[in-house]
Amino acid sequence: MTDNSTADVGSLLRQANQSRDRLLLAIGPNGSGKTSWLRELAAAHGLTYLPIGAPLSRALGDLSPRQRPLSLARTLDSLLPAPGLGLCLDNTDLLFAPELQCDPLRLVAQLSQHRLVVAAFTGSFAAGRFTHAYPDHPEYLSVPLSGVTVALFTAGQPSFSQI
Numbered sequence: 001m002t003d004n005s006t007a008d009v010g011s012l013l014r015q016a017n018q019s020r021d022r023l024l025l026a027i028g029p030n031g032s033g034k035t036s037w038l039r040e041l042a043a044a045h046g047l048t049y050l051p052i053g054a055p056l057s058r059a060l061g062d063l064s065p066r067q068r069p070l071s072l073a074r075t076l077d078s079l080l081p082a083p084g085l086g087l088c089l090d091n092t093d094l095l096f097a098p099e100l101q102c103d104p105l106r107l108v109a110q111l112s113q114h115r116l117v118v119a120a121f122t123g124s125f126a127a128g129r130f131t132h133a134y135p136d137h138p139e140y141l142s143v144p145l146s147g148v149t150v151a152l153f154t155a156g157q158p159s160f161s162q163i
Contacts, residue, residue: 028153
């Protein structure tokens with residue numbers, strides 16, 4: 001694992017764009033600066049900034065609870081611009097809702113097969129593991145990450161790890 005807090009973001013994006021999963025994860029707690037960083041990143045590198053929480057919630061709200069897990073990937077895909085354009089996905093907490101029966105990491109990895117995806121996840125990253133929520137919380141998830149670049153936020157600018 002490499003950690004470089006002064007990494008050239010452009011070269012990390014180019015490197016991510018050339019890997020199998022063209023994915024960079026921005027991980028940090030609420031209020032740590034992920035959203036402003038994603039907006040700046042999108043503007044500076046010609047990516048589409050897309051907060052998915054509200055539009056995805058509205059689109060899934062039109063479906064029955066039973067249909068939502070089955071339609072999640074297709075519904076999300078319908079909200080995205082044409083394949084090939086890079087994305088900065090924000091407000092992704094809805095993807096962790098237990099009733100959606102979704103693996104958020106797998107879902108964004110699938111999206112990244114056709115375009116560069118920078119996805120912001122609320123949580124922490126330590127010892128090679130991404131953790132969302134707390135062990136007794138219904139949205140709890142703790143999984144090892146490998147083969148992905150992580151921008152870790154504590155307050156403000158990220159530090160980068162390639163694992």
